[in-house]
Amino acid sequence: MVLFTLAYGGYAVAPYGDEGEPWLTLAVAALLSLGAVLWKHPAGMPEMGFSFALPLSVGRLAQTRRVSVAVFVGAVGLGVWSAGETSGSLGVDLVLSDGVAVFLSAALISVFGGGALAKAATGPVRAEILALPDSPERRAAVEFMSAGRAIGLLERGLLFAFLAAGQPEAAALVLAAKSLARVPTSDHGKHASEYFLIGTLASVIASLAMSMAARSAVGLPVL
Structure with a gap:
């Protein structure tokens, strides 16, 4: 899931490679994918036919779920930061x-x-x-x-x-x-x-x- 997001996302934003925001958007999408994988597979990564371990995806369920939440929060924070002043003004308008x-x-x-x-x-x-x-x-x-x-x-x-x-x-x-x-x-x-x-x-x-x-x-x- 994460590799596909990176591959297809890279293909989608490649025409805009000289701009920074599309790549930040791709990073947000990749973080969301990683968070979903960690949440869905708290006991570890799916079996791929060979030995492969990621430090973030091993350990007790509660620990991995906390890592997943942290990744989601980081993705949202990165998205808000990349939007800059636009997100701030939009948020104020929505609240009011x-x-x-x-x-x-x-x-x-x-x-x-x-x-x-x-x-x-x-x-x-x-x-x-x-x-x-x-x-x-x-x-x-x-x-x-x-x-x-x-x-x-x-x-x-x-x-x-x-x-x-x-x-x-x-x-x-x-x-x-x-x-x-x-x-x-x-x-x-x-x-x-x-x-x-x-x-x-x-x-x-x-x-x-x-x-x-x-x-x-x-x-x-x-x-």
Whole structure:
């Protein structure tokens, strides 16, 4: 991952080799790649068929994760430093912007408040699944539900972002992608299908309501 980032990034910035900022951008990308590798493989580098050790990627999990966080922070710091005064003025504008505060607040309510709404709406179905006698169908349904929270957070975040940007067509693509990747099968039983439909509908309602409220608050059309 890191080598590919360096190779392709070098190819991309080569036409601008006489400028400094593209190379700083490449350095930021390489640091982000390294941080991701260290976070994903805390016990060491992936097996490559021969002995190869990096001091940063060995040791206990907590130590390597701390190194990963430090690399991420260094990448962000380098990116901010390379942007110079532009990042400072942009940061001030974002902090003082009422519109940013409105959309950020609405996004948080949509993502996390919508999660509470989805949990409450799917509660009866979840209880029915847990009350089923032990069987392959029950185990498949419980496994299906176990991944619901993380996917729901991502789903509501993307839905809100597209709806708030005035792109409901893109939001529809999010739902289509989720349906293709996560639609329950006959092995999961009818309860899992009910859980999927109710949870998706709750996420859509939360994202749509908060995006409409945020756009209306800043004087934009609700859709």
